[in-house]
Structures are given as C-alpha cells and as structure tokens.
Amino acid sequence: MAPSPRDAAPHLQQAMNETVESVNKTIGRLLPESDSAEGRLYDAMRHGVLAGGKRLRPFMLMQSAALFNVDPARSRRAAAALEMVHCYSLIHDDLPAMDNSSLRRGKKTVHKQFDEATAILAGDALLTLGFEILSQEDTHPDPHVRIELVNKLAFASGGQGMCGGQMLDLIGESEEFDLGTISRMQRMKTGKLMSYACEAGAILGKADEPHRKALCNYAHDLGLAFQVTDDILDVEADPDQTGKPANQDENAGKSTFVSTMGKEQAKARAEMLVAQATRHLKIFEGRATLLKDLAHYVLERRA
C-alpha cells in the first residue's frame, strides 16, 4: 500500500501516489529477491528501499522530466536509481555509530531487522546499484546523457554533497553551529540531492540552460524549505504520523533551524523559501503546476 501524502491537494496527492506505485514497481524489478547464498543482502537492500516513503525525489525527477516530454520508462529508472542512493544514506545514517535509530517510517531499521554488518553492505550495494542503473542503456540511449547523470549524482552525494553534509551533522553534535553553517550543512546533506532530482529530469530532457537553471534553483529553495519544516516537525509532529520518535535532534544535541532561530522564525523562513521556489517556475509558463503544488505541500505536511 502506498502511503498517502497528507494535506496535499487531491490532484497532487493522486500524482504522488501514482509515482510511489510506479517507482516502487520499478525498484522491485531492478532489485529482485534472490535465492542465492547471499540472498540476505538483497533482502536487506529491499527492506531499506521498499519500506515506504513518499518518494519525493523520484516525484521531482519525474515531474521535471515530464516538462521536456521524457519517456516515463526512462525517468522512472533514473528516479529508482536516485531513490536507492537516498535510501542507502538513510540505512547508514540509522546505524548505531551514526544516529542509532531503531525505527524508520514506522518499521524496523535495516540493522535492527538484520544486523549491522548486513546494513553496512546493503547501503554500499544500493549506492553502487544506483550508479549501475544510470549507466545502463535503458536509462537513456545517449551516453552523454548517462555519463552526466552519473557525474552529477556522484557530485551531489559525495564529500562535497551528502556525505560531507552528514559529516558536518555529526560534528554538530559536539559543536554549536551558526545559521550559516547549519544552512550549508543542510544544503549539502539534503539540498544537493533534491537539486539533482530536478536537474536529472532536465538532463534526461536535454533541456536548455535557462530551464535547467530554473529547476535547479526551484529545487535548491525547496530542499532548504523541506529541511526547515523537517526541523519543525521534529519538535512538533506526532510520532504516529512521522514514524519516528519526536525530539530526536534536540536529544542528540544537534543544532537545527529551530534551535537556532526559534520555531516561529523558522516557519516564516520556510514560507519565504517556498514562495521563492515557486517563482523560479515562471519560465514554464504555467506548465509546472504539480511542482508548484509540491512546494506548498512541503510547507503544510504533517509527516
């Protein structure tokens, strides 16, 4: 069963549900169960990547690609690869040495369901599989497109992106960060991969520079808004809805947007970012309505 995105406008909700369903199907096909001796690895990978989730990044990728009439069979593969990379990072973040989380989306985390060693390997193999899928001809016949998809994903998820942001996050447990450092950390940890989602759609569609840039700017602002609302949800939300314990950040002593600027200012910041994000979509002359709606949904979500 696909989780239903709460508080989304009905047409957005329907489109997001469709993405959840189609991308999950694609992931399941690209990552089948295995009855080999090492099948446990595939079970753990599937547990980590198929245990629910809103598939926000796949949605952004596929909606961006649709603006340039990309064949959905192609954008779905890129979306599945991106989601694998996102989920590998969650599996590793949940490990005892990192955030030490037992629950994710209301289910046992991979190291709880399996064991630590298996969780480490499952994350490694998902990251690797993400690159493998992007490099395959079915993703796009033009090798220029495929190699750019690989290159930008590596940049967004490596030391200058997600891994670097996660390192900063860990350092932030013992050091107090100012607002500039928190913003930079969140941009690296979450923002760059969200930007990649939209940019990948533009790459698949061989978009011109202004349209590509507009999508990147939109995703950049949306990603930051998403992180600010995540920090607000951490102190405000119902664990039954988010599927994870409340006040995790505060308990870990982490600097967040809320701890630094207060809840009310954080909400105002998120609203400002969402308004800015939607303005970047003007270049699409009213065709990017679902991406616009998504921005408002990020502001209003409860999980």
Place this chain on the structure above:
Amino acid sequence: MAPSPRDAAPHLQQAMNETVESVNKTIGRLLPESDSAEGRLYDAMRHGVLAGGKRLRPFMLMQSAALFNVDPARSRRAAAALEMVHCYSLIHDDLPAMDNSSLRRGKKTVHKQFDEATAILAGDALLTLGFEILSQEDTHPDPHVRIELVNKLAFASGGQGMCGGQMLDLIGESEEFDLGTISRMQRMKTGKLMSYACEAGAILGKADEPHRKALCNYAHDLGLAFQVTDDILDVEADPDQTGKPANQDENAGKSTFVSTMGKEQAKARAEMLVAQATRHLKIFEGRATLLKDLAHYVLERRA
C-alpha cells in the same frame, strides 16, 4: 615512501614502485586535504586510501592500458578511481561490525584512527568519488568509454560482485562452505574487481574482443591465485611483513582454501592458476611481460 614489493624480479619491482608513486600522487591530487568544517572526512578518506598498499589493481590497470598505448595520464585516473573503490571496501570490512580489525598495512584502521561513523562516511565518499572520477572528461574524452568504465565498475563492486562476496564471507563465519562456494565467494569478493582492473585498461584502449577477453581471463585466474596465496599467507606469514595479525581467518572461524583443501593442495592450486593465467597472455606475443611477471610474483610474495 613506497613499500617495496618483496621477491619481485628487479624490473617488475621497479615498475611496481613507479606505479605506487605515480598513482599515490594522482590520488593525492584528486583527493586533496580540506580546511573546510567537514575536513575530517577528507582526512579519514586520505588515511584510508594513502596508508600504503602495493597498488596491485592500479598496476594491472595501467599495464593493461599500456598494451594499447593509452595515455598514462588517463589510465592513472582510472587506476586512482579503482583504488579508491578497493580501499572503501577495506575501510568498511575493517569495521567492528565486520572483521573488527585494528591494523591494516601496519597502521591503525580508519575507525581506530578516527571513529566508526567517520569511517563509514569515508568509505561511502570514496566509493562515490571513484565513480565521479571515472565520469569526468579528463579520464577519457569519449563518453562511451567513460560510461562503460562506470558500468563495469558498478557491476564488479556491487551485489553481484564485491558486496555480495563480502556478504557470503560474513555468512561463512557461521556456515561451513564447500570448495565451490568458497571459490564463488572469492571470485565475487576479490576476483571481479581484479578482472575489472585489466578490463578497464582494455576499455580505455578500445581493445578488440579477443584481446579484452584474454586480459579478463588472465585477471580472473590471477585473482583466484591471489586469494589462495592470501589464505596461505594468513596461516604462514610473518605479521611484521603483512602488517596484520596472523591466523585472522581461522580465529574468525572462516572457511578458506587452506581450511578446506589443506596448505599443500592450496599451493598446488595457486601454481596451476598462475600457469593458466600467463597462458592467456600469449595473444600479446611477448609484449605483456610485466603482467606475466606479476603472476609469478603473486605466487612468491611474502606479504
């Protein structure tokens, strides 16, 4: 200081030393120190990838590429990327949840020198950087070549290769494997990445199918021979020379070639594999002498 490969013929030893030096320089350039807030991540990555090592895979890659007159500036980049992927796997294998090793090449392992979380992230970031380097134009101007380098590396190092082999290795701690399963495990865990080393040289050189196939077959047999001699060294070698404690496998209760077939039979098997490996090189009509010498060195090494 480059470690000197013991018992190698002088000209092989010199060529290997040159590879160590030039590849280390390339790695250092592609992975510079960073004074950013997250600089600790780069320190850990550099510790993991620049703490010695014979650079066997880079040597195989560069020697294979040289057979097709590939510009060494290109093959060195591919070799550096491959070594990063090899070293990421060592960093993760050494973690407490996996092999729980404190020493590697006579130095503290990454999680001992830094901490577990940093070691997990450093491994993740090295794997990612490997793909990023391969995807960059400096590695080869032809995107067909770059995307094939990425594709084959992902295949060799993911669930059907290195990660799957490592999963089998963990399962082998509590299950007794027969010789067929041990061979399959070692092929996945070590062999495929060694095969990739030679195949990557052929890809960079746009080699024809017979020459490419010959190199893959050579590397396949050499990889297996390497693993058999590794198992022999585990019970025989001087820890001062190998830089790691003796009898690690036996103490972990792992099935190895030695535990399954006995030391003498294992030695005979390694000799047979090396003879077979060198026969595949005949197609190069005497030009692949260093690869041939390397095969004999694998048999005679003490570390």
